[in-house]
Amino acid sequence: xxxxxxxxxxxxxxxxxxxxxxxxxxxxxxxxxxxxxxxxxxxxxxxxxxxxxxxxxxxxxxxxxxxxxxxxxxxxxxxxxxxxxxxxxxxxxxxxxxxxxxxxxxxxxxxxxxxxxxxxxxxxxxxxxxxxxxxxxxxxxxxxxxxxxxxxxxxxxxxxxxxxxxxxxxxxxxxxxxxxxxxxxxxxxxxxxxxxxxxxxxxxxxxxxxxxxxxxxxxxxxxxxxxxxxxxxxxxxxxxxxxxxxxxxxxxxxxxxxxxxxxxxxxxxxxxxxxxxxxxxxxxxxxxxxxxxxxxxxxxxxxxxxxxxxxxxxxxxxxxxxxxxxxxxxxxxxxxxxxxxxxxxxxxxxxxxxxxxxxxxxxxxxxxxxxxxxxxxxxxxxxxxxxxxxxxxxxxxxxxxxxxxxxxxxxxxxxxxxxxxxxxxxxxxxxxxxxxxxxxxxxxxxxxxxxxxxxxxxxxxxx
Numbered sequence: 001x002x003x004x005x006x007x008x009x010x011x012x013x014x015x016x017x018x019x020x021x022x023x024x025x026x027x028x029x030x031x032x033x034x035x036x037x038x039x040x041x042x043x044x045x046x047x048x049x050x051x052x053x054x055x056x057x058x059x060x061x062x063x064x065x066x067x068x069x070x071x072x073x074x075x076x077x078x079x080x081x082x083x084x085x086x087x088x089x090x091x092x093x094x095x096x097x098x099x100x101x102x103x104x105x106x107x108x109x110x111x112x113x114x115x116x117x118x119x120x121x122x123x124x125x126x127x128x129x130x131x132x133x134x135x136x137x138x139x140x141x142x143x144x145x146x147x148x149x150x151x152x153x154x155x156x157x158x159x160x161x162x163x164x165x166x167x168x169x170x171x172x173x174x175x176x177x178x179x180x181x182x183x184x185x186x187x188x189x190x191x192x193x194x195x196x197x198x199x200x201x202x203x204x205x206x207x208x209x210x211x212x213x214x215x216x217x218x219x220x221x222x223x224x225x226x227x228x229x230x231x232x233x234x235x236x237x238x239x240x241x242x243x244x245x246x247x248x249x250x251x252x253x254x255x256x257x258x259x260x261x262x263x264x265x266x267x268x269x270x271x272x273x274x275x276x277x278x279x280x281x282x283x284x285x286x287x288x289x290x291x292x293x294x295x296x297x298x299x300x301x302x303x304x305x306x307x308x309x310x311x312x313x314x315x316x317x318x319x320x321x322x323x324x325x326x327x328x329x330x331x332x333x334x335x336x337x338x339x340x341x342x343x344x345x346x347x348x349x350x351x352x353x354x355x356x357x358x359x360x361x362x363x364x365x366x367x368x369x370x371x372x373x374x375x376x377x378x379x380x381x382x383x384x385x386x387x388x389x390x391x392x393x394x395x396x397x398x399x400x401x402x403x404x405x406x407x408x409x410x411x412x413x414x415x416x417x418x419x420x421x422x423x424x425x426x427x428x429x430x431x432x433x434x435x436x437x438x439x440x441x442x443x444x445x446x447x448x449x450x451x452x453x454x455x456x457x458x459x460x461x462x463x
Contacts, residue, residue, distance in 0.1 A: 019057050022048040038076055042334050045070045046327045046372070053320065053415050056431055061316040064323035071326065077333040085325030089286030090147065090376065090418050094321050094425070096289035097151035100268075101426040102312050103296045103303045109261045110159035115254040117156070118163050125172055125241045128164065132157055132176060133183040133234060140188030143275045145285040146195050146419040149184045152272065154426040157181075166241075174433045175240035181423035182233055182437060189409040190226035192218040193279070197375040197408045204383035205401045213398060221402055224456045225449040226409075232444040236437060260302050267292055317425030324415050328377040337372050337381035341365065345388065352394035355463040356454050359403060362389055363450060366407020367442075371416045378408050399462045406453070412442045 022044075029037075029044040045067065052063040071082045085091055104110040121127040132153070139149040157180035158173075166172030188194040192202070192215045206212040213221075257265060274281070274288045299306045331337050348361040370378035382404045389400040414420040414434045423429060457463060 016055075016057065019048070019051050019055055022051040035074065038074065038334055039336055039339055041074050042071070042076050042330055042336055045074070045076075046331065046336075049323065049327060050371075050413065050415060053324070054413055054431065054435060059316065060320040064316075064319040067323040067326060071330055077330045081329050081333045082326050083322070084329045085322035088325055089284050090325065091318060091322055092286045092290050093145075093147040093151070094318050094418070094422050095315070096286070096293035097147060097422050097426060098313050098315070098317065099293035099296055099304070099308075100151050100289065101155045102308065103264060104155040104268075105159070106308075106312065107258075107260050107264055107303055109257070109264050110155040111163065112254055112257060112261060113156050114159035114163040117160055119254065121160075123164060123244050125164070125175065126238055126243050128160060129176055129179045129238055129240075130234065132160070132180040133230070133237075136180050136183030136185075137187050137230065139184060140191050140194040143272060143285075145275060145278070146185050146188070146417075147422050148271070148275045148285050148289060150181065150419050150422050150426065151289065152268065153180050153184055154423050158427045168428050169430060171241040173428075174430065175237050177423070177427035177429050178240075178434055178437050179233065179237040181420060181427065181429065181434070182237075182441070183230065184423070185417060185419050186409060186411075186441065187226045187230035187233070189229075189405065190219055190223045191215075195375075195409075197370075197379060198405055200376060201379040201383060201401065201405060201408065204379050205386065205397070208383060209386065209397050211398050211401070213402075218402075221457065221460065221462070222405065225406060225445065225453045228444060228449040228452060229441060232441055232448070233437075236440055263301070264296070264303055267295065314425075317421065320425075321418055321421050324374055324418065324421065325377075328373045331372050332377060332380055337369055340372060341369060341381060341385055344368070345385070345392070348392075350389070350392035352392075355393070355395075355458070358393045358395070359450055359454055360446075362393070362400065362403045363407045363410070366404040367410050367412065368407075370408045370411075371413060374415070375408050375411065375417050379404075382408070395463060399457070402457075402462070406445070406450075410442050410445050411438050414438055 026044040026048045029040055033040055049063060049067040052058050053060065068082060071077065072079065076082070117128070117131065121131060136149070136153055139153060143149045154177065157177045161173040161176045164172060166176070185195070189198065192198055192213070202212060271288055271292045274283060275285050278285055295301065296303045297308060304312070344365055348365060350358050350361060366378070366382055369381050373381055383401070386397055386400045386404070389395070390397050393400070411417045411420065414424065414431060420434060424431060424434060
């Protein structure tokens with residue numbers, strides 16, 4: 001006698017086991033600690049939240065709200081700290097990105113651009129993935145903030161996948177969108193001004209130690225490991241899907257842009273110009289994006305109707321990002337990141353003359369701390385430790401700072417890098433797929449990238 005489907009025992013996966021383990025640890029911590037044991041309670045809540053975000057066993061909005069409520073319940077930090085994510089530029093960049101991405105899709109602009117790309121790539125997944133990877137890398141030279149680059153590229157990558165006949169969640173869709181998202185972020189760490197964490201890192205280093213590398217110097221020192229990242233990305237993603245799309249859509253030739261599409265294209269061009277020149281005019285990329293979103297939401301302009309916020313734009317990714325920022329802000333407010341660092345540094349076994357081992361140890365600690373705080377917040381914890389690392393290793397201060405950048409630029413879990421969260425939201429990327437790619441690239445950095453960096457920096461005399 002078969003068991004009715006509604007009574008069938010659900011399959012227990014590794015994700016379930018991981019989440020249950022974190023939940024059990026949180027329950028144990030809450031039962032065995034008091035209100036003064038804030039650090040360990042914050043660590044337990046953060047661990048469960050990250051596990052739920054990584055596995056998506058609960059809807060993101062539920063995990064986000066649960067994170068806020070848990071921090072409030074234990075009085076982990078003032079409310080303005082817990083909810084500080086809603087006031088960050090990253091939150092408003094994501095909100096604006098959701099609006100802009102929806103407009104690109106609804107107006108058909110993304111599809112028209114995709115059709116023009118399709119004319120060059122045909123049904124070749126290989127050509128399409130390489131073109132998107134090069135586009136993401138190229139945007140890193142033009143736009144000095146990753147989330148605006150993601151906002152521009154991800155709707156186009158999604159439309160291209162649909163144009164080639166790849167359904168949401170298919171290997172072709174995942175391959176193209178993950179390639180675009182990852183190439184827009186990770187290899188662009190070769191450029192000093194391309195990503196917010198490096199800007200914050202060396203701003204803090206200049207404030208604390210009076211050291212500021214030039215653009216060319218930074219590029220020379222960081223380019224080998226980022227070439228490894230880019231090549232590894234292509235090696236992983238180019239064979240990810242069949243070389244040819246098996247069910248490419250029967251498509252018409254691209255049509256001339258409509259007046260609405262032309263207006264949207266012009267507005268995007270103006271926004272990109274402002275993003276590319278923000279060091280000159282000083283206007284935050286978030287406020288440029290928010291201004292564009294406000295214009296697009298005006299029904300009279302014909303790009304989004306009056307019901308768009310109710311029917312077309314899902315705000316749950318924005319709450320997800322705000323909760324990630326809450327974890328980072330509470331960790332920094334309570335001193336959790338510094339607490340962990342101070343206890344891990346003596347365990348690293350740093351010593352003068354052991355440069356190869358030191359390189360791995362400092363990179364590993366930087367990676368761990370960046371996952372406690374997220375990449376943009378990691379320099380707040382790492383930069384003050386540069387002097388201690390330099391004293392232990394005998395390295396120049398600048399070398400330590402450069403090693404920390406490698407750790408910050410190596411996400412193992414996607415939540416560490418807010419641009420990847422935005423990309424998942426805009427292109428409907430499964431978190432499990434992006435997690436596997438991030439882990440694979442981190443492995444390549446460890447096995448190939450760091451040894452090459454060691455040889456390169458030894459030749460440059462950085463140790």
